[in-house]
Amino acid sequence: xxxxxxxxxxxxxxxxxxxxxxxxxxxxxxxxxxxxxxxxxxxxxxxxxxxxxxxxxxxxxxxxxxxxxxxxxxxxxxxxxxxxxxxxxxxxxxxxxxxxxxxxxxxxxxxxxxxxxxxxxxxxxxxxxxxxxxxxxxxxxxxxxxxxxxxxxxxxxxxxxxxxxxxxxxxxxxxxxxxxxxxxxxxxxxxxxxxxxxxxxxxxxxxxxxxxxxxxxxxxxxxxxxxxxxxxxxxxxxxxxxxxxxxxxxxxxxxxxxxxxxxxxxxxxxxxxxxxxxxxxxxxxxxxxxxxxxxxxxxxxxxxxxxxxxxxxxxxxxxxxxxxxxxxxxxxxxxxxxxxxxxxxxxxxxxxx
Amino acid sequence: xxxxxxxxxxxxxxxxxxxxxxxxxxxxxxxxxxxxxxxxxxxxxxxxxxxxxxxxxxxxxxxxxxxxxxxxxxxxxxxxxxxxxxxxxxxxxxxxxxxxxxxxxxxxxxxxxxxxxxxxxxxxxxxxxxxxxxxxxxxxxxxxxxxxxxxxxxxxxxxxxxxxxxxxxxxxxxxxxxxxxxxxxxxxxxxxxxxxxxxxxxxxxxxxxxxxxxxxxxxxxxxxxxxxxxxxxxxxxxxxxxxxxxxxxxxxxxxxxxx
Numbered sequence: 001x002x003x004x005x006x007x008x009x010x011x012x013x014x015x016x017x018x019x020x021x022x023x024x025x026x027x028x029x030x031x032x033x034x035x036x037x038x039x040x041x042x043x044x045x046x047x048x049x050x051x052x053x054x055x056x057x058x059x060x061x062x063x064x065x066x067x068x069x070x071x072x073x074x075x076x077x078x079x080x081x082x083x084x085x086x087x088x089x090x091x092x093x094x095x096x097x098x099x100x101x102x103x104x105x106x107x108x109x110x111x112x113x114x115x116x117x118x119x120x121x122x123x124x125x126x127x128x129x130x131x132x133x134x135x136x137x138x139x140x141x142x143x144x145x146x147x148x149x150x151x152x153x154x155x156x157x158x159x160x161x162x163x164x165x166x167x168x169x170x171x172x173x174x175x176x177x178x179x180x181x182x183x184x185x186x187x188x189x190x191x192x193x194x195x196x197x198x199x200x201x202x203x204x205x206x207x208x209x210x211x212x213x214x215x216x217x218x219x220x221x222x223x224x225x226x227x228x229x230x231x232x233x234x235x236x237x238x239x240x241x242x243x244x245x246x247x248x249x250x251x252x253x254x255x256x257x258x259x260x261x262x263x264x265x266x267x268x269x270x271x272x273x274x275x276x277x278x279x280x281x282x283x284x285x286x287x288x289x290x291x292x293x294x295x296x297x298x299x300x301x302x303x304x305x306x307x308x309x310x311x312x313x314x315x316x317x318x319x320x321x322x323x324x325x326x327x328x329x330x331x332x333x334x335x336x337x338x339x340x341x342x343x344x345x346x347x348x349x350x351x352x353x
Numbered sequence: 354x355x356x357x358x359x360x361x362x363x364x365x366x367x368x369x370x371x372x373x374x375x376x377x378x379x380x381x382x383x384x385x386x387x388x389x390x391x392x393x394x395x396x397x398x399x400x401x402x403x404x405x406x407x408x409x410x411x412x413x414x415x416x417x418x419x420x421x422x423x424x425x426x427x428x429x430x431x432x433x434x435x436x437x438x439x440x441x442x443x444x445x446x447x448x449x450x451x452x453x454x455x456x457x458x459x460x461x462x463x464x465x466x467x468x469x470x471x472x473x474x475x476x477x478x479x480x481x482x483x484x485x486x487x488x489x490x491x492x493x494x495x496x497x498x499x500x501x502x503x504x505x506x507x508x509x510x511x512x513x514x515x516x517x518x519x520x521x522x523x524x525x526x527x528x529x530x531x532x533x534x535x536x537x538x539x540x541x542x543x544x545x546x547x548x549x550x551x552x553x554x555x556x557x558x559x560x561x562x563x564x565x566x567x568x569x570x571x572x573x574x575x576x577x578x579x580x581x582x583x584x585x586x587x588x589x590x591x592x593x594x595x596x597x598x599x600x601x602x603x604x605x606x607x608x609x610x611x612x
Binding site for chain 1: 506508509511512513514515516517518519522526527530531
């Protein structure tokens, strides 16, 4: 086990910068997700840590040791590929034993460890089968067993769940997290799925166009997004643009207050509010004391049983979204109704555009 | 399947196999003039055992075919790997240039080789025929192995490397076993190209050293003997056995039943 450090990693393909001097620490034993859209450089960063891609600039350290010029096969990593990449001409046992044999572990000791690894992924008794005789989820677990059986210093996961259907994916998320905890291995997980990143990670790094936009525990990024991209990529967000005034930001003629320190009055500012932090108050009611009160018109209500999504037009015509539990039986407002949106200044976050 | 479809299938198979069946039957017919009624004999096979020229030519053909198979498969497979896995200047051009030799008439290639081998001092004979056959067979090998390589996956080699394999070990442990059916098919192609080859062999043969197709052609011109039927039948049997082995190994034609 070891921490992994990426130090000012730069990588370009031709004129296109894929990674722009990215620095990130993957703490020992921690599950870190690299979250970003396609083209954000997350996979390239993973492949640089693995050693499949050579960075133009920067260093990779595993357990404090500089491995920048160490080839893949000497880095002592474990990797699970998007396609699983199981060897089709070998049995499950032979697949799992492959890495052990490369490290000189053979015979009874190898059999014992293969057995342990298959037990850990709950596939005992499947050892004699060929990969094509297994379901997608089972192949996935074999790939995981194969990657961890050699006790690598770091486990690299390249969108390993994306080929599975939704139900199986959720099941595998739980399994993956359990196994990662049991083994206690430093894990780097590449995904474009925000829910997956939230559910699995101790730490999330959001990438956009080759840069790390924000890194931190998932709850911190969700509650305190730093930029418009981070706020919209991890979860949903309402954005309120306006001009800084005394005590808040004027958005479409309405003063919206925030607990965050504001720049000088007169400058432009951007605020973000998560849709579930906003309460809908009927026009005849009043917002709780100290809350922001923003008038809006309901454009559409999407009823989804437990909760409803309200699409609204706010001050200056800005499009807003509110999630609310259907506590009182059905939606609390209909399309066309004029309402007041109430939300605390503490949940009104000043972000960078 | 409909009755009409079955009939069509049998008609096609009949068209393919009837001439061959007649040849085999005549190898066992007593009359040297193909006279009926059929009278079974193994006389022509006994005669064949005493026909040193035909036997020597057969040995040459088989020897050349084996040498061609080994050389063309190794060279062609390496070329195919380079063309599919390496990025280098002129790769596309090289790949394109591999195709025309398949389309150029053998007569022209044969003439060219004769002139070239004479001019360079390579001359004629067994070694020249092997060279010619290898050159002919390589494009087929590159095509077949190249197609096979397109179906192998880079991620499997990457997985092997992540587990501690060097690129060379990853190739031998993962890619090569998966490439085996293509390699066997390519080898069979090379073998068939060589064994079949008449024009180039004819040009490069010397009076003492010829191949079976050349010898058969010569003996037909001199006056037909059913020994040619006998040796052809033996060759046919050998090819059939090879094809069946190939089908078994590669599971072509559903021999093993399961996909």
